[in-house]
Structures are given as C-alpha cells and as structure tokens.
Amino acid sequence: MMTEKELKRMESLEARIKEIAEEEGLHTTDIMFEVVPARRMIEAMAYHFPTNFSHWTFGRDYDRTRTIYDHTGTGIPYEVVWNFETPRAFLVASNPFTLNVLTIAHVYGHVDHFLRNRYFQHGRSFADIAEEARYTAKRFREYENKYGSESVEKIIDAALTIQWQQHPDPFHEEVDTEQARAYLMQKEKEKIRALQSAGISAKETHEKIAAAEERLRALRDKLPPEPVFDLLKFAIDHAPKLRNWERDVLRRIRNQARALAPHRRVKMLAEGWATYWHEIIMRRLFDEGLLTPEEHGVYLDFHAKVTRENKRDLNVYCVGPMIFKYVKHRWDKGRLGKSYDECTDPRKKERWDIGAGKGTEKIFEVSEYYTDRMSIEEFFTDEFIHGMKLYIYEAMRDQATGDIVYRVIERRAKVIRRMLLNGYALYNMPVISVRDGNFADQGEWYLRHHYQGSELEVRNRDGALGGLHYIWRRKVHLETVIDDKPKLVSFDGEDFSTDE
Amino acid sequence: MPIVIPDVVAERGKADAKRHRDKQREVIKKRLPEIISEESIITRKGKGKTVRVPIKGINIPIFRHGSNKKRIGGIGQGDGKSGDVIGRRSAQGSGRGKKGAGNEPGVDYIETEIEMEELVEMMIEDLGLPRLKEKDVREIVVEMGYRIRGTQRTGPQVLLKKRETAREGIKRFWQILRGLERETGKDELMCYRALKQVGGIAPEARDLLDNDAVTRDDKEVIPFPILESDDFRYHKIERDTDLHSRAVVFALMDVSYSMDTDKKYFARSMLYWLTEFLRKLYEHVEVRFIVHHTTARLVEEEDFFATGESGGTICASAYELVDNLIETEYPTSSWNVYVWHSSDGDDYDPEASSAMLRRLFARSINMFGFCEIQPGTKSHDGISGLFQSFRSAFGLTEAKEDDLNVHISDDKSFPFLGVVLRGKEDIHPAIKAFLKQDRWAEE
Numbered sequence: 055m056m057t058e059k060e061l062k063r064m065e066s067l068e069a070r071i072k073e074i075a076e077e078e079g080l081h082t083t084d085i086m087f088e089v090v091p092a093r094r095m096i097e098a099m100a101y102h103f104p105t106n107f108s109h110w111t112f113g114r115d116y117d118r119t120r121t122i123y124d125h126t127g128t129g130i131p132y133e134v135v136w137n138f139e140t141p142r143a144f145l146v147a148s149n150p151f152t153l154n155v156l157t158i159a160h161v162y163g164h165v166d167h168f169l170r171n172r173y174f175q176h177g178r179s180f181a182d183i184a185e186e187a188r189y190t191a192k193r194f195r196e197y198e199n200k201y202g203s204e205s206v207e208k209i210i211d212a213a214l215t216i217q218w219q220q221h222p223d224p225f226h227e228e229v230d231t232e233q234a235r236a237y238l239m240q241k242e243k244e245k246i247r248a249l250q251s252a253g254i255s256a257k258e259t260h261e262k263i264a265a266a267e268e269r270l271r272a273l274r275d276k277l278p279p280e281p282v283f284d285l286l287k288f289a290i291d292h293a294p295k296l297r298n299w300e301r302d303v304l305r306r307i308r309n310q311a312r313a314l315a316p317h318r319r320v321k322m323l324a325e326g327w328a329t330y331w332h333e334i335i336m337r338r339l340f341d342e343g344l345l346t347p348e349e350h351g352v353y354l355d356f357h358a359k360v361t362r363e364n365k366r367d368l369n370v371y372c373v374g375p376m377i378f379k380y381v382k383h384r385w386d387k388g389r390l391g392k393s394y395d396e397c398t399d400p401r402k403k404e405r406w407d408i409g410a411g412k413g414t415e416k417i418f419e420v421s422e423y424y425t426d427r428m429s430i431e432e433f434f435t436d437e438f439i440h441g442m443k444l445y446i447y448e449a450m451r452d453q454a455t456g457d458i459v460y461r462v463i464e465r466r467a468k469v470i471r472r473m474l475l476n477g478y479a480l481y482n483m484p485v486i487s488v489r490d491g492n493f494a495d496q497g498e499w500y501l502r503h504h505y506q507g508s509e510l511e512v513r514n515r516d517g518a519l520g521g522l523h524y525i526w527r528r529k530v531h532l533e534t535v536i537d538d539k540p541k542l543v544s545f546d547g548e549d550f551s552t553d554e
Numbered sequence: 555m556p557i558v559i560p561d562v563v564a565e566r567g568k569a570d571a572k573r574h575r576d577k578q579r580e581v582i583k584k585r586l587p588e589i590i591s592e593e594s595i596i597t598r599k600g601k602g603k604t605v606r607v608p609i610k611g612i613n614i615p616i617f618r619h620g621s622n623k624k625r626i627g628g629i630g631q632g633d634g635k636s637g638d639v640i641g642r643r644s645a646q647g648s649g650r651g652k653k654g655a656g657n658e659p660g661v662d663y664i665e666t667e668i669e670m671e672e673l674v675e676m677m678i679e680d681l682g683l684p685r686l687k688e689k690d691v692r693e694i695v696v697e698m699g700y701r702i703r704g705t706q707r708t709g710p711q712v713l714l715k716k717r718e719t720a721r722e723g724i725k726r727f728w729q730i731l732r733g734l735e736r737e738t739g740k741d742e743l744m745c746y747r748a749l750k751q752v753g754g755i756a757p758e759a760r761d762l763l764d765n766d767a768v769t770r771d772d773k774e775v776i777p778f779p780i781l782e783s784d785d786f787r788y789h790k791i792e793r794d795t796d797l798h799s800r801a802v803v804f805a806l807m808d809v810s811y812s813m814d815t816d817k818k819y820f821a822r823s824m825l826y827w828l829t830e831f832l833r834k835l836y837e838h839v840e841v842r843f844i845v846h847h848t849t850a851r852l853v854e855e856e857d858f859f860a861t862g863e864s865g866g867t868i869c870a871s872a873y874e875l876v877d878n879l880i881e882t883e884y885p886t887s888s889w890n891v892y893v894w895h896s897s898d899g900d901d902y903d904p905e906a907s908s909a910m911l912r913r914l915f916a917r918s919i920n921m922f923g924f925c926e927i928q929p930g931t932k933s934h935d936g937i938s939g940l941f942q943s944f945r946s947a948f949g950l951t952e953a954k955e956d957d958l959n960v961h962i963s964d965d966k967s968f969p970f971l972g973v974v975l976r977g978k979e980d981i982h983p984a985i986k987a988f989l990k991q992d993r994w995a996e997e
Contacts, residue, residue, distance in 0.1 A: 056559070061557060061559075064557055065556060065557050068555075068557060084555045085555060086555060086558070087555070087557040087558070088557070088558050088559070088560050089557060089558070089559045089560075090559075090560065093565065093567070094563065096567070097565070097566060097567045100567060101566070101567075105563075108566065108569065108570050109570060110570055110573040110574040110577055110612075111574075111613075111614060112567070112570050113567055113568075113569070113570025113571035113572070113573055113574045114570075114571065114574040114612070116567035116570065116571055117567070117571035117574060117575075120567070120571075145557070147559075207573075211614060214614045214616075215614055215615055215616055216616070216617075218616065219617065363631040363632050364630060364631055365630045365631065365632050365640045365641055366628060366630045366640070366641060367628065367629070367630060368629050368630075368631065369631065372631065373631070442631060443631050443632055443633060444629060444630070444631055445629070445630055445631070445632070445634070445636075446627060446628070446629055446630075447627045447628065447629075447630045447640055448626065448627035449626045449627055452642075457642050457643060458642065458643040459639055459641075459642050460627075460639065460640050460641035460642065460643075461637060461638065461639050461640065462630075462634045462635065462636055462637065462638045462640055463627070463636060463637070464636065465635065465636055470629065473629065474629065477629075482618060482619060483617070483618075484617045484618065484619055486617055503617070508619035508620070509619070509620075510617055510618070510619065511618050511619065511620040513615070514615045514616060514617065514618050515615075515617060516615070517614075517615025518615045518616055518617050520615070521614075521615065
C-alpha cells in the first residue's frame with residue numbers, strides 16, 4: 055500500500071516526468087492518475103473502460119488474468135491508460151514504487167502518441183466515450199431488469215460478433231443512404247444523357263442506354279444503393295424486426311467499437327513509442343538522482359522482463375521500441391537513399407555516417423502518421439528482421455507421444471515480411487459488405503465477403519452468421535469463397551446451406 | 555495533477571466471470587454424451603473426486619481468415635535454425651479419449667476440472683430427470699437412541715426446563731397482580747405488597763387487602779415467579795429413529811465366449827454410470843457382481859470384467875441366483891433392488907429365462923434392465939432371440955427415445971427396460987432411459 059509520504063514523492067516525480075517529457079519534445083496534458091487495487095486494474099483492462107456494461111466475455115478475461123495473478127504472482131497488471139479528453143491512467147497500490155514510476159513515464163509516452171497520432175485523434179472524436187460507457191452500463195442494467203438478462207446477453211453477443219466489421223478506411227465519412235442513392239442515380243442519368251447526345255443510334259449505344267436505364271430502375275429500390283461495410287450501422291437502420299431497446303444496444307456497442315477501432319491499427323507503434331520513451335525518461339530520473347541506484351536496479355529488472363523476446367509471438371514491447379531505435383539510428387547517420395542502397399561494400403555500410411541528424415524528426419513523423427502496417431512495409435528490412443531474430447514457427451503433433459511440438463520452419467526475411475504484411479493488411483479483419491437488405495424480395499440479408507486470397511475460418515464464419523441471423527431474424531446469406539470456388543452460404547436460423 | 559486514491563468501487567468482474575463459468579458448464583453439458591463414454595473416466599484409477607475435461611474456450615465468433623487445413627503457427631522471436639524445436643506442450647493429463655478431442659494444435663482448448671458429483675448432477679439436469687420422489691424409494695427405520703425434542707408439561711424433575719418455567723411464573727405473577735387490582739380496587743403497588751407478604755398465594759393476598767392488613771412497604775414492583783402446576787415445563791424426550799435408503803445392484807454379465815473386450819467395455823460403461831447415479835439417490839448402495847454362462851456365480855468386481863469363459867449361455871441360472879440372494883440377503887421390503895443384465899443375447903433356453911424373470915418381478919424389484927450389446931450393428935439388424943422372447947413374455951413395446959429404441963412394458967408389474975447398444979453414442983440415451991425411473995411410478 056502507498057503511504058502518504060510515498061504518494062507525495064510519487065506526485066513530485068510525476069511533475070518532473072512531465073517536465074522531462076516536454077523537454078524531450080513530447081506533447082503533454084493533464085493526466086488523471088488513480089491508485090487502485092490490483093483487481094480494479096485487471097477489471098478495467100478486461101472491460102476496456104473504467105466502467106462498462108456487464109458481459110461474460112469481460113468476466114472471462116477478468117477471471118483469466120486474476121487467476122494467473124492470484125495463483126502465480128506473475129502477470130502483474132501495471133499499465134492501463136485511456137485515450138480520453140483528459141487521459142486517465144491507473145497505478146496499482148500494491149505494485150513496487152519503482153514500477154509505478156515506470157508506469158507514469160510509460161503513460162506519458164502513450165499520451166504524447168494519443169495527442170500526436172492521427173488514429174488516436176480520430177478515436178477521440180466520437181463524443182465522450184468514457185461517459186458513454188458509464189451510461190451504457192446503466193442502460194443495459196435497466197434493459198436486463200425489464201427484458202431479462204438472457205435476451206440482453208443474446209443481443210450483445212450478436213452485436214459483438216460484427217462489431218469490428220466497419221469501413222476499411224477508419225476515416226471514412228458516413229454517407230446518408232438517400233444521398234448516396236441520389237448521387238448514384240444522378241450519375242446513371244448523366245451517363246444516359248451523354249450516350250443519347252452522342253446521337254448516332256448505333257446498336258451498341260442502344261444497348262448501353264438500356265443497361266444504364268436498367269441500373270437506374272434497380273437503384274430506385276435498392277437497399278443499400280451501394281455496398282455498406284458498417285454492418286452494425288446497417289442493422290440499426292434497417293433490421294426489420296429489432297425492438298427499439300435492441301437497436302439501442304447495437305448503437306452503443308457500435309459507438310464503443312468505432313472509438314476503439316483506430317487504436318487497433320497502431321498497437322505495435324503505440325507500445326513501441328511508450329516503451330521507447332519510458333527508457334529515456336527513467337534514465338534521466340536516475341541521472342538526476344531522483345531514483346536510487348537500488349530503485350534503478352528494480353526498474354531495469356522489470357524492464358528486461360517486459361521487453362523479453364517471445365518464442366511464439368511478436369512481443370510489441372520488444373519489437374515496438376526497436377523500430378524507433380532503428381529508424382533514429384538510420385536517419386541520424388543517413389543510411390538511406392540511393393547511394394546507401396546501392397553500396398555493396400559491407401564494411402563501408404557498417405561505418406556509414408554522413409551526419410544527417412534526421413533521426414528525431416523522423417521518429418516523430420512515424421509516431422504521427424504511421425500505422426503498424428506502414429512501419430512493417432518501410433522498416434522491416436532484412437537487416438531489421440534478422441536483427442530482431444524473427445522466425446516463423448509451426449505447431450505439430452508428435453505422433454509418438456501425442457505432444458504438441460513447436461518448431462522453427464522459416465528464417466528468410468522475405469517470407470517473414472510477407473506473412474507480417476498479410477496479417478496486418480486489414481488487421482486480419484476480412485472485408486465484408488452488405489449487398490442487399492431485401493434479398494429475393496423476401497427481406498433477407500445478403501452479404502459479401504471480399505475475397506483477397508484468404509478464406510474464412512468455418513466455425514467462426516458459421517457462428518458469426520448465427521449472430522447476423524439473430525439481428526436480422528430472417529434468412530442471411532454470405533457470398534464467399536470455399537476451396538477456391540465462389541459459394542453462397544446461407545443460414546435460416548436452423549440450418550446452414552451452401553450453394554454454388 | 556495530483557495522484558488520487560479513489561473510493562473502491564464494487565467488484566463487477568465476479569458476477570460476469572460466474573456467467574462465463576456457467577457457460578462453460580453448458581459446453582460440458584453438450585459434450586456429456588462424449589465425456590461419459592471416455593475410457594479415462596470410467597477406468598480411472600483411485601476414483602478421485604474430480605475429473606479433467608478438455609473443452610473449447612468460449613469466444614464470440616467473428617469473421618476471420620484462416621483455414622483449418624492450413625498449418626498452425628505464427629511469428630516468434632529468438633535463436634534456433636529451421637527445424638529446431640522451440641517448445642512443447644504435453645499431452646499428459648489432458649484426459650483425451652480415443653478420438654483425441656481437445657488436442658488439435660491451435661484450437662483453443664482449456665482443461666476444466668470438474669467434480670464427479672457435479673458431472674453426475676449435470677447429467678441428471680441434462681437428462682431432464684424429475685427430482686426423485688420419496689415414494690419411489692424404499693426406506694428402512696434405524697434406531698438411533700433417544701433425543702430431546704420439544705417441551706411437555708409433566709416429567710421428572712431432572713428434565714425441568716428452568717428458564718421456560720420461570721417465564722411462565724412471571725406471566726402468572728402479572729396475571730394475578732392485575733386480578734387483585736381489578737377485584738379490590740387497590741393500586742398496583744399495594745396489591746404487590748400484599749402478594750409479596752403472602753408469598754404469592756392469590757386468595758390470601760386478597761384477604762389481606764380486604765382487611766387492610768398489608769404490612770410491607772415495598773417502594774416498587776419487583777416481579778417474582780408464581781408457579782401453578784400448569785406452569786411447569788419439562789423437556790420432552792423421544793426415541794430417535796432415522797429413515798435410510800439403500801439399494802443393491804445386481805450386475806449380471808454373460809461371460810460366455812461371444813462376449814469380447816469391446817462388448818465388455820460397453821457393459822462396464824453402463825454399469826459405471828448406473829451405479830454412480832444410484833449412489834446419488836440412495837445413502838447406501840451395494841453392487842453384487844454375477845457372471846454366468848450355463849451356470850452363475852458371484853465374483854469380485856475385478857474378476858467381473860476380466861472373466862472370460864467358453865461355453866454356452868443360460869441366463870435363467872443368473873436370475874435364479876439373484877432370486878436366492880433377494881430371499882436371503884436383500885429382502886425387497888427394505889432394499890431397493892436393481893438388476894442389470896449385460897448380454898449379447900445368446901441364450902439356450904429363453905423360455906426358462908422368462909419364467910425365472912417372472913419370479914423376480916413377483917418379488918417387486920425396482921427394475922430389471924436388459925442391455926443387449928451388439929457393437930457395430932445397425933438398428934435394422936433387429937434384436938436377439940432372447941430379447942424377442944422377453945418381448946412376448948412381458949408385452950414389451952418399443953419406442954424411440956433420443957434415437958435409441960427403448961423397450962418397456964405397459965404392465966406396471968413388469969418394470970422391464972430393454973435397450974440395444976450398437977455404438978458408443980447409445981450409452982448416453984441408454985442411461986437416460988434407465989434413469990427415467992418414474993416410468994413405473996404410481997399414478
């Protein structure tokens with residue numbers, strides 16, 4: 055537990071960390087730090103917000119982390135910070151003092167990124183999401199009392215199924231359905247007019263006009279007039295049988311997902327940036343004598359644990375800060391551009407330093423504009439991939455013992471880079487759009503998977519179709535690709551069917 | 555900004571975590587038919603209280619890439635060249651059955667420990683069984699000695715309940731005091747002095763008051779108990795008895811040559827679960843193992859499943875042995891008797907078997923279960939000759955319950971249950987059929 059004296063010292067350290075951050079060129083603002091019990095931190099992590107609605111998935115995550123923490127003492131929760139107007143962060147009362155200082159330094163790194171990065175700025179642009187989450191918790195409780203927790207859970211389950219199915223461009227501006235229709239019809243009309251004014255009634259022109267007129271007719275009733283990617287939005291506006299409170303549940307979950315979605319594109323860079331800066335800030339605190347050598351030792355120990363290589367995953371606390379270090383190093387020494395790339399003398403390359411000094415400028419640019427994918431494209435060079443000792447591994451069943459064995463299967467940078475790019479292409483979310491809200495004139499829901507080389511995992515696909523059916527309450531269809539062939543998977547609430 | 559220590563907010567995670575665990579239970583329930591036929595549970599050594607059940611993690615399904623056919627893996631970091639092993643997950647203790655459920659790499663499996671008792675409880679729930687009715691269970695009276703229970707107005711001095719008696723006495727005091735006030739018109743304190751002076755005897759107090767002969771000068775009313783014979787309270791003691799329920803299962807198995815290991819596994823599974831259930835229903839359950847071919851004999855459990863003998867089969871011999879045991883050791887007046895016969899249907903003399911079985915029914919046993927084991931056959935392959943003869947002897951009719959043909963008699967005096975097990979998947983519905991024991995409950 056934190057004593058009054060410790061709290062005072064913590065406050066003065068926090069003030070100094072803020073000054074250091076500003077001296078280093080970081081954006082800062084007032085941050086609300088709260089000292090809480092460990093379980094409160096674990097809860098906040100599981101629920102995404104300081105207060106949020108009740109759901110078993112949050113309970114599951116809470117249970118999992120807490121069990122590990124309680125029984126093994128590992129997995130100390132130490133960092134949670136929210137991208138709010140006034141950023142909010144938790145410190146755990148029972149954590150070592152030094153760890154909390156580290157957390158404060160780390161949080162200042164995050165907050166700079168919140169203020170600087172365009173994805174985080176965008177995530178903050180959807181109203182006061184913290185307040186909304188608190189209100190949502192209250193509303194959902196009322197719905198539970200009124201309509202029973204089971205029906206509330208069902209609609210939440212269904213909403214969570216498709217919450218990340220948003221427009222692939224997070225900055226996409228919503229378009230009103232009727233405006234879109236009017237625009238598309240206008241375009242067809244212009245096409246017809248242009249064809250007509252071309253005069254000569256060649257057979258071809260006739261056919262073109264007829265086709266355009268046919269499209270124009272279809273556009274009149276077509277819903278949506280153009281493909282819609284925001285599935286929850288479409289359901290809220292057009293699901294035929296939802297009750298008002300259910301629509302409200304969808305709306306609130308969509309709001310949360312929309313505010314959180316931009317963050318998903320900058321996960322690795324966000325942790326990288328925060329870790330990069332906590333290292334610098336902690337070193338300065340130690341140099342200024344504000345931390346004892348003993349405390350510094352505790353810090354180094356913990357820092358080493360957090361940034362450790364992971365044999366079966368990409369640890370963003372390890373690789374993330376290395377991206378910034380690598381970029382700073384290269385841009386400072388001018389190791390880029392034509393003459394560097396074309397240099398074939400390894401010894402010369404090794405010593406390359408034209409005193410460019412552009413490192414700091416470049417890393418701030420990366421922090422401001424880049425997504426994880428962009429940074430992989432640009433900075434995951436052969437040199438970096440080998441330096442980070444990345445590999446691809448595979449899990450296999452050992453026939454003799456029945457054990458699962460993990461093996462390195464690939465070390466080539468080219469292959470690793472391709473795999474990473476595939477994974478980060480759309481942050482692993484398949485692109486799915488609504489094509490028709492009145493399919494077969496039966497009010498059925500018709501969606502399409504925009505196949506880009508990866509098929510959908512079957513169990514999840516069918517489960518998600520179940521969620522879609524629960525929302526639409528009529529037959530749902532999904533155009534997709536199975537075994538390299540186009541297929542239509544349909545679900546009527548009871549059975550699945552697959553057609554050519 | 556100051557660092558604040560906010561008020562502790564109520565823990566929300568717990569309730570939602572419980573909801574998740576309930577959902578896990580639902581998942582286990584769905585897998586029950588599979589789980590109960592797992593060899594590792596049935597043959598488990600040491601009979602610990604818990605079993606480990608592998609189940610899939612519960613997640614919200616979302617559209618995601620990835621085909622199950624492709625290789626499972628990912629990106630990692632560290633030393634090692636192509637082909638080097640970087641980790642290993644042991645298959646030990648995962649309780650996997652022959653089908654290896656829960657061990658495909660990459661599938662998010664977690665192992666949940668569950669108490670045997672809870673598993674049985676879940677099956678009862680899952681099978682939609684009614685709570686057992688008392689009347690279905692025969693009970694016996696056991697003398698437990700004496701016990702104190704309640705209060706009575708007479709008894710020996712040693713059993714006097716002092717506090718309650720005193721309370722009655724005080725009640726009586728106030729009653730008398732009010733009476734005196736009413737009858738004499740004197741105030742409370744004066745009446746009290748009189749009553750005190752004569753030691754609580756009401757008529758004498760009245761005399762004193764009437765004659766103004768009260769000499770005491772107490773300044774306040776201090777109630778004291780006045781006891782009349784009615785006011786004494788004694789402990790009541792009675793003979794203590796308790797009702798106990800007990801059951802005996804006669805496990806019968808044909809060990810003639812035609813019963814192979816596979817068939818015995820089915821017999822064992824059924825018997826295991828039936829006994830587990832009966833243990834829940836009755837405080838005391840005994841299982842007697844009888845093997846037979848042309849003759850029958852009692853054996854120990856280990857021998858029951860291990861025995862294999864050549865020769866033909868006469869089921870009547872086993873029924874006769876059961877009949878003798880009921881007569882001598884397990885009278886149906888105080889024992890609930892279950893007879894469970896596992897056989898592949900071979901019998902030299904079905905007529906004799908039916909006749910012998912009739913005698914068992916006459917003793918009003920709780921149930922006779924006939925479990926014909928024909929692994930690998932199909933339902934259109936029909937039933938054995940023995941089964942056929944039971945059908946006609948006891949007027950059995952056939953009904954489909956959960957894809958299993960169950961043969962029962964409309965005649966309540968024949969609590970016969972017949973099933974044919976053709977595959978592992980039949981075990982679950984067979985148990986269910988067995989447990990629907992209200993089938994023969996009085997209307």
